[in-house]
Structure formats: C-alpha cells, structure tokens
Amino acid sequence: MNDIYLDNNATTKCDPLVVEAMLPFFTEQFGNPSSLHSFGNKVGLALKNARKSVQKLIGAEHDSEIIFTSCGSESDSTAIMSALKAQPNRTEIITTVVEHPAVLNLCEYLETEGYTIHKLKVDGKGNLDMDEYKSLLSDNVAIVSVMWANNETGTIFPVEEMAELADEAGVVFHTDAVQAVGKLPIDLENSAIHMLSISGHKLHAPKGVGVLYLKRGVRFRPLLRGGHQERGRRAGTENVASIVGLGVAAELALQNMEHENTVVKAMRDRLQEGILAAVPNAFVTGNPDNRLPNTANIAFEYIEGEAILLLMNKMGIAASSGSACTSGSLEPSHVMKAMGIPYTAAHGTVRFSLSRYNTMEEVERVIEAVPPIVAKLRKLSPYWGESGPVENPEQAFAPVYA
Amino acid sequence: MWDYSETVKEHFYNPKNAGAIEEANAVGDVGSISCGDALRLTLKVEPETEIILDAGFQTFGCGSAIASSSALTEMVKGKTLDEALKISNQDIADFLDGLPPEKMHCSVMGREALQAAVANYRGEEWVDDHEEGAxxxxxxxxxxxxxxxxxxxxxxxxxxxxxxxxxxxxxxxxxxxxxxxxxxxxxxxRGETFMPGAIQKKKAKPAAQPLVTLETPEPAAAPAAGGMSAFQRYKKIEEVIEKVRPNLQADRGDCELLDIDGKNIYVSLVGACSGCQMAAMTVGGIQQKMIEALGEFVKIIPVDKAQYAAQLAQKQATASA
The missing domain is CATH 1.10.10.1100 (BFD-like [2Fe-2S]-binding domain)
Known part of the structure; x- marks a missing residue:
C-alpha cells in the first residue's frame, strides 16, 4: 500500500505537468533571459508567460505587479523592509500573534532595532479583534502584515476588509498568502491589498520560487540590489525553470479551484468527522466555520504529538504536529498558545492537510489507523485512567519541573 | 525527523513496564507540561533490602521520552536504591544506544524521576535545582x-x-x-562594551609555506611551525590536551595524547566520550584550540589506543626488517 501524504501545508508534490514544463529549461533552454540573442529571448518569453498565469491566479491588474523571488520568506521580508525603508518616519508595525515565523521572527528582530511591533491577539478560535486593529492604525504605522490563512489551523483572516481599513488610513497592507493562494479565489485588482506573498511549493510548484505581488503605485525599496531583473525590484538572475514551473502550477491551481473547495473539502470533512466520532477527548482547533478547505487541526488531549506522528509514520501516514518536540523548540506551537489551548492538548495537536492528490479511500484508511494509535499512547499517559482521563487531571498529576 | 537508534525505536514501539505499579511504595513525578514531557515513575521497593522489585512508568511525551522511561524501568529493576541512584542520564542514553543531542533532556528527566521516587520512598523532599529560564x-x-x-x-x-x-x-x-x-x-x-568584529582577528601568519608540498617530508624532519622547536611544539600540544581534560572528565570522559606525526595528532578518547555523538564535536573543539595554540593547522585524529599501538608496532617491524 502506498504511503498517505497529509502534510500539504508543509509542502506539496510537484505536479507532473509542472515538472515536464520545467525540464527544457535545464537543457536546451539555458539562456539568460536578460540576453539579447535568441537563446535568451525565448527564455524571456517563458518568464513573461509565467508572470501572466500568476497574474491571472491572483487577479492582479497588471503583470508587472508580479515580482519573482526565491521563496515566501523572501517575499515577506522584502515587503516589510521595503515599507520601513520607504517611510523612515514611520516606526510601527502591526501584525498578529499567530503569523508564520517568516514574519514573526523578522518583527522580533526589528523590535530590537527600535521598531514598535503591535501583535494582534486572537480568541480561542483564532479570530482577530477588529476593534483592536482599528485602534492601532495611525500615521506611525509603516506596514500591516497579516496572514491570509493560518498554516496550522487553516483559519482565515478578513484580510480584504483589513486592507480597506489600512488603505483608508494611508497605511501599507501586506498579507502572507502562501497557504491561501491556490485554495481560495483571490481578486487583487478589486482589493486594497498592497502587497502579497506567494510560495511556489505550497501549490504544486517546486521549492525555491516565490512571488511578491506589489500593487502599482506603492512606493518600494528592493531588498536585493544589483542587476535590473524584475524591473530593478529584485536583483539576481531569474530561477527560470522554477518560475516556468510556478506558471504552470498557477494555471493548474486555477483549474482546480472548484475541486479544492468541493472534493478536497469533502475529504477533509469526512476525515475530521470520522476521527472525532471514534476518538474521545479530541477537538478541532481554530475556526472550523471559516478555514481553508484542505486543513483540519485536531487536538488529542493528554498525549504528545511527536509520539502520535511516529506511530502514524510507522503506518505510512504523514502529517505534522504543533508539539514542542516536532517544532524543535521546547514550547508548543505559538498558534495553539495564542488561542489559549491548554498544554495537555496543545502538545497533542495534529495537522492534517490534504491536496487534490488524496483520495477518499486514503481518508478512510487514516480514520481506521488513528484511534488505536491514540488509545495506545493514552495507556502510557499519567493523565489517562482505565477508559478516560483521570479525575481532575491537572491536580492528579502535577510534576516537579525538571 | 529525528535520527533515533533502533533501540530507541524498539522501546518506543514496544515499551517495557508501561503503567503504574499497583503496590508501589515510591512515586516520582517530574517533567514540565509546558515543555511537553512529563513522567511518573512508580517503584515497588522491598523494605528490608531496599531492592527494587518492580518498576512502572506513565509518560506524557515524545518518542524518546517514552523510550527513556521504558529503558529506566528496565535498568532499575533488581537494583538496590543506592545502586539505582548511581545511574546517570548518560547511562540511560547509552542503554538506548544514544539519543539525539536535542533529546538528551529526556534521559535527564528519567534520572530525575528516579531521584524523586527514591526521595519519596525515604520520606525526603526532592528539590529540583534546575532554574527555569528561556x-x-x-x-x-x-x-x-x-x-x-x-x-x-x-x-x-x-x-x-x-x-x-x-x-x-x-x-x-x-x-x-x-x-x-x-x-x-x-x-x-559591568561597564564594558561588547564590540567584536564579524570575523576573528588573524594571528600573524607563520612563514609562507607552499600550498602543495610535492615531496612529503619525513615526519621527524618536519620543521616546527610558529617558530617553535620540535620540543616546544610537543610541550605546547601536551599543554592543550591537559587543559581540555578537566572538561572531559567532568562529563566522565578523558583524552590521551598518543602520537604526533607532522600535522596529525593522534589521541584516544575514553570513557563517556568514546562513541558518544558529541565525540565529533569534542574532537573539533580540541582541534580548534590546538590550531590556536600552535598557530598552524593540525588535525586531531581520534584512534583506538590498542589498535594504534598494534599498527605502530607492525610499522616498526616492517621498517626494521
């Protein structure tokens, strides 16, 4: 039996059509798009087409609003640093407590450089308080950077509405949309979003290519200076093959948008319902009514995520967890902490993220495999009794910190 | 994902002594729920002999936490409390054929659970001396x-x-x-400024040496670099080794200088150092110190002492033959 990949928010498989389109650019189409001769010219044309298909996927008004970068993190850094450099008199940034480290760690660094960072809090379902946001918008704010959809829970933020508010206040609005692009319809021409980050490998393109959307008219300062590539906004010879791959992936994403929101969503719903029906003391984290169609983040109380993943991996099922051990830190996921999920559940969260390559048959296999794994680990847990959690678990087991 | 040894995997997939001992008379609860690892160790101790008759664990934690708990219970069974207390976290890691460095705290947790359980049995209060910080x-x-x-x-x-x-x-x-x-x-x-450069200031380079030596000079005839005589150089090398030894000994290891052959310095790592995953790092550290002290590039090569002696003897035999 084939292994089952349910970790598509981490990365996705390259679509075979993407790979096929890329291959000539490693061999005969090796020219530098900046060159005048025919070797370069054809490659330049391929870049142009890729730019057009990304433009179409996100509904940008002009293809020149698409800047190719090396990854989502580079796009995020470029956006934030540009806003700071272009407006040196503005020293505040508004973001959220649940952003991806690509934004959060940069902001924490900028804080040590003297910038003021406002991190919007979230409630138990991961939703923002719009009044708090409104109260923070001012002439001191250089940029608002808020993710479109959360990578761990899939919870969607009202970025279009937030962008309108920022735009009215004269503040640049950036959104890290790496999880949303390809899964949610996006129409940037009719939105007030000024900048948006895309990561190729989240939508079946290869790793190492990203996009920064930059609305025409927004003042900009490049992060990488050098050659005139990308109209001087991102120096460095283009990663042609990957950009061509991203172009094809963007086309395919547009074709599959409906599939994503019907078939993939139905598989996700079945998976969630099947697991919750069979496993007691488990619940969905984030906002189940407003989230990505492919993501279900389930907390299994009183056990730890890495242990769950290892046993799932043994059964050929791949997912990820918000536990401390899998994040490589000693704290559970900052997203779970921000939502106030207790430690005994936060460490046991498992993120299932599907794609169009999954099948209902795989989903049924996972529904069968997960309950015994959870039961096995609970038998080892000091919080678990014969057939359920011990009474007053937090008092019954209160270890000395070691 | 982590590179777990087969023994760790075996103890995780099929843990030994899982669950609480029914007639336990010693219980140790340690760990941190915020960090995601916590362990309850229950022991049944024979009062007359203080021999641990049975041990059980309940663990909330990752794969290596569960494996360390399982290993711990296997190790303590049949031992007296005093014997059991001699088990170090490195012993637990060794029992499991090593743990990834980031997971060594799991073995520390095992050891502390044991200390806490023994304290509980003896009616003492166990205080963790660990100070909590980021x-x-x-x-x-x-x-x-x-x-x-x-x-x-x-x-x-x-x-x-x-x-x-x-x-x-x-x-x-x-x-x-x-x-x-x-x-x-x-x-x-304390009124000082921390203002390091982005790179280390270079020491004055020793007299220029060709990048490639076409004819390998006899080791004995190799000129001592850094203006040192062969004897001074040997003393310096010995000095560096002596300096690192207390650190290694603190971790129950040791290092011995075996031979110097031009730029190759042969040492034997013993005790906890040998076979430890940190060995490569230890060697790197000694090499760095050696290079700094000598002002020339040298290579620290860890070898098995007995094997090296045998090789040397063979070489000498062929040379004299």
Whole structure:
C-alpha cells in the first residue's frame, strides 16, 4: 500500500505537468533571459508567460505587479523592509500573534532595532479583534502584515476588509498568502491589498520560487540590489525553470479551484468527522466555520504529538504536529498558545492537510489507523485512567519541573 | 525527523513496564507540561533490602521520552536504591544506544524521576535545582539563567568563552546571536562594551609555506611551525590536551595524547566520550584550540589506543626488517 501524504501545508508534490514544463529549461533552454540573442529571448518569453498565469491566479491588474523571488520568506521580508525603508518616519508595525515565523521572527528582530511591533491577539478560535486593529492604525504605522490563512489551523483572516481599513488610513497592507493562494479565489485588482506573498511549493510548484505581488503605485525599496531583473525590484538572475514551473502550477491551481473547495473539502470533512466520532477527548482547533478547505487541526488531549506522528509514520501516514518536540523548540506551537489551548492538548495537536492528490479511500484508511494509535499512547499517559482521563487531571498529576 | 537508534525505536514501539505499579511504595513525578514531557515513575521497593522489585512508568511525551522511561524501568529493576541512584542520564542514553543531542533532556528527566521516587520512598523532599529560564542553546539545553550566571561569575566576554564554560553555542551555532545579546547586556552592566568584529582577528601568519608540498617530508624532519622547536611544539600540544581534560572528565570522559606525526595528532578518547555523538564535536573543539595554540593547522585524529599501538608496532617491524 502506498504511503498517505497529509502534510500539504508543509509542502506539496510537484505536479507532473509542472515538472515536464520545467525540464527544457535545464537543457536546451539555458539562456539568460536578460540576453539579447535568441537563446535568451525565448527564455524571456517563458518568464513573461509565467508572470501572466500568476497574474491571472491572483487577479492582479497588471503583470508587472508580479515580482519573482526565491521563496515566501523572501517575499515577506522584502515587503516589510521595503515599507520601513520607504517611510523612515514611520516606526510601527502591526501584525498578529499567530503569523508564520517568516514574519514573526523578522518583527522580533526589528523590535530590537527600535521598531514598535503591535501583535494582534486572537480568541480561542483564532479570530482577530477588529476593534483592536482599528485602534492601532495611525500615521506611525509603516506596514500591516497579516496572514491570509493560518498554516496550522487553516483559519482565515478578513484580510480584504483589513486592507480597506489600512488603505483608508494611508497605511501599507501586506498579507502572507502562501497557504491561501491556490485554495481560495483571490481578486487583487478589486482589493486594497498592497502587497502579497506567494510560495511556489505550497501549490504544486517546486521549492525555491516565490512571488511578491506589489500593487502599482506603492512606493518600494528592493531588498536585493544589483542587476535590473524584475524591473530593478529584485536583483539576481531569474530561477527560470522554477518560475516556468510556478506558471504552470498557477494555471493548474486555477483549474482546480472548484475541486479544492468541493472534493478536497469533502475529504477533509469526512476525515475530521470520522476521527472525532471514534476518538474521545479530541477537538478541532481554530475556526472550523471559516478555514481553508484542505486543513483540519485536531487536538488529542493528554498525549504528545511527536509520539502520535511516529506511530502514524510507522503506518505510512504523514502529517505534522504543533508539539514542542516536532517544532524543535521546547514550547508548543505559538498558534495553539495564542488561542489559549491548554498544554495537555496543545502538545497533542495534529495537522492534517490534504491536496487534490488524496483520495477518499486514503481518508478512510487514516480514520481506521488513528484511534488505536491514540488509545495506545493514552495507556502510557499519567493523565489517562482505565477508559478516560483521570479525575481532575491537572491536580492528579502535577510534576516537579525538571 | 529525528535520527533515533533502533533501540530507541524498539522501546518506543514496544515499551517495557508501561503503567503504574499497583503496590508501589515510591512515586516520582517530574517533567514540565509546558515543555511537553512529563513522567511518573512508580517503584515497588522491598523494605528490608531496599531492592527494587518492580518498576512502572506513565509518560506524557515524545518518542524518546517514552523510550527513556521504558529503558529506566528496565535498568532499575533488581537494583538496590543506592545502586539505582548511581545511574546517570548518560547511562540511560547509552542503554538506548544514544539519543539525539536535542533529546538528551529526556534521559535527564528519567534520572530525575528516579531521584524523586527514591526521595519519596525515604520520606525526603526532592528539590529540583534546575532554574527555569528561556532556553538559549537548544543543542545542549542551556538556558538564559545559566548563561548569565556563568558570564557574571567568570567575567566572560566572548561567545567562545560562553561555549567553553557552559557548552552553550557549541552545537549548531544558531544561538550565537542570542548569546551575543546576553553578553552585550552583561558586559554593559559591568561597564564594558561588547564590540567584536564579524570575523576573528588573524594571528600573524607563520612563514609562507607552499600550498602543495610535492615531496612529503619525513615526519621527524618536519620543521616546527610558529617558530617553535620540535620540543616546544610537543610541550605546547601536551599543554592543550591537559587543559581540555578537566572538561572531559567532568562529563566522565578523558583524552590521551598518543602520537604526533607532522600535522596529525593522534589521541584516544575514553570513557563517556568514546562513541558518544558529541565525540565529533569534542574532537573539533580540541582541534580548534590546538590550531590556536600552535598557530598552524593540525588535525586531531581520534584512534583506538590498542589498535594504534598494534599498527605502530607492525610499522616498526616492517621498517626494521
């Protein structure tokens, strides 16, 4: 039996059509798009087409609003640093407590450089308080950077509405949309979003290519200076093959948008319902009514995520967890902490993220495999009794910190 | 994902002694729920002999936490309490054929559970001397409190110092920026400025040597670099080895100088160091110190002492034949 990949928010498989389109650019189409001769010219044309298909996927008004970068993190850094450099008199940034480290760690660094960072809090379902946001918008704010959809829970933020508010206040609005692009319809021409980050490998393109959307008219300062590539906004010879791959992936994403929101969503719903029906003391984290169609983040109380993943991996099922051990830190996921999920559940969260390559048959296999794994680990847990959690678990087991 | 040994996997997939012992008369609860690892160890101790008749564990934690718990219970069964207390966290890790450096804290938790259970049996109060602080070095689990205290006590002024005293920063080096920030604050507090360059200042280069030596000179005839006589150089090498030994001994290891052959310095690592995953790092550290002390490039080569002696004897035999 084939292994089952349910970790598509981490990365996705390259679509075979993407790979096929890329291959000539490693061999005969090796020219530098900046060159005048025919070797370069054809490659330049391929870049142009890729730019057009990304433009179409996100509904940008002009293809020149698409800047190719090396990854989502580079796009995020470029956006934030540009806003700071272009407006040196503005020293505040508004973001959220649940952003991806690509934004959060940069902001924490900028804080040590003297910038003021406002991190919007979230409630138990991961939703923002719009009044708090409104109260923070001012002439001191250089940029608002808020993710479109959360990578761990899939919870969607009202970025279009937030962008309108920022735009009215004269503040640049950036959104890290790496999880949303390809899964949610996006129409940037009719939105007030000024900048948006895309990561190729989240939508079946290869790793190492990203996009920064930059609305025409927004003042900009490049992060990488050098050659005139990308109209001087991102120096460095283009990663042609990957950009061509991203172009094809963007086309395919547009074709599959409906599939994503019907078939993939139905598989996700079945998976969630099947697991919750069979496993007691488990619940969905984030906002189940407003989230990505492919993501279900389930907390299994009183056990730890890495242990769950290892046993799932043994059964050929791949997912990820918000536990401390899998994040490589000693704290559970900052997203779970921000939502106030207790430690005994936060460490046991498992993120299932599907794609169009999954099948209902795989989903049924996972529904069968997960309950015994959870039961096995609970038998080892000091919080678990014969057939359920011990009474007053937090008092019954209160270890000395070691 | 982590590179777990087969033994770790076996103890995780099929843990031994899972669950609480029914007639337990010693219980140790340790761990931290915020960190995601906690363990309850239950022991049944025979009062007359203090022999551990049975042991059981309940663990909330990752694969290596469960494996360490399982290993611990296997190790203590049949031992007296005093014998059991001699088990170090390294012993638990060794029993499991090693743990990834980031997971060594799981073995520490096992040892502490044992201490807590014995204290519980003897009616003593077990106090953990661990001070809680933000974790800075994840490779060696060194927190901010520890780093600050060490900097203050010893007037440290470089990341290298901090690594030498605490091990923090000796692994993947991703925490060097964090250590520098702490140094900056601590040095400011004592009226100094922390202002290192981006790279180390170079020592004056020894007399130019060709990059490629076409004819390998006889080791004995190799000119001592850095203006040292062969004897001075030997003394220097010995001095560096002597300096690192207390550190290794603190970790129950040791290092012995075996031979010097031109740029190759043969040592034997013994005790906890040999076979330990940190051995490569230890060797790297000694090599760095040696290069700094000698002002020339040398290579530290760890060898098995007995094997090396045998090889040497063979070489001598062929040479004289």
């Amino acid at each position: 974790l800075v070095c994840k490779c060696f689990a060194i927190d901010e409190v520890m780093i600050r205290d060490t900097i203050r006590e010893n007037n440290l002024s470089s990341v290298q110092d901090v690594t030498n005293y605490t091990k923090a920063g000796g692994g993947c080096s991703s925490c060097h920026e964090g250590i520098e920030n702490i140094l900056m604050e601590e040095m400011q507090a």
